[in-house]
Amino acid sequence: MGFSVSGSAALIFVAAFIGFGMFYSAAANSTELVNDAREDRSDRQLERTNTDIEITTVNYNDVSNYLNITVENTGATELSVSDVDVLADNSYQTGYRTAVEGNEETDLWLPRETLAINTTTAPQPSQVKIVTGPGVAATAEVV
Known part of the structure; x- marks a missing residue:
């Protein structure tokens, strides 16, 4: 070679x-x-x-057009309040106020804590839907 x-x-x-x-x-x-x-x-x-939520109360005030929602974190996952979305009669709500166990400054929503949501909407919606960051949702009728 x-x-x-x-x-x-x-x-x-x-x-x-x-x-x-x-x-x-x-x-x-x-x-x-x-x-x-x-x-x-x-x-x-x-x-x-591991995420689950339950809407405990939904109230609408006809005079002030305020929709008050309380939601309990019944799962084992800590959630972010800023990742929570609110729909009233399939209308996306913005500018709503939130408080976790009375604290309006926190963004952390731990298991067994209650989130209060206050928003202005007119006319009175018939149902509301709360959607968390992981995509778990709960729906309730407005009283």
């Missing part, structure tokens, strides 16, 4: 080594991203499973 055969074999071996290195890097990164996404999905599902 001459130098050309040995040189060609060495060149092919180096090219295969570089090609395998590039393929392995891309495959390893992709696999890692997919595994991270699966873990995130599993964590979100666990959080959703």
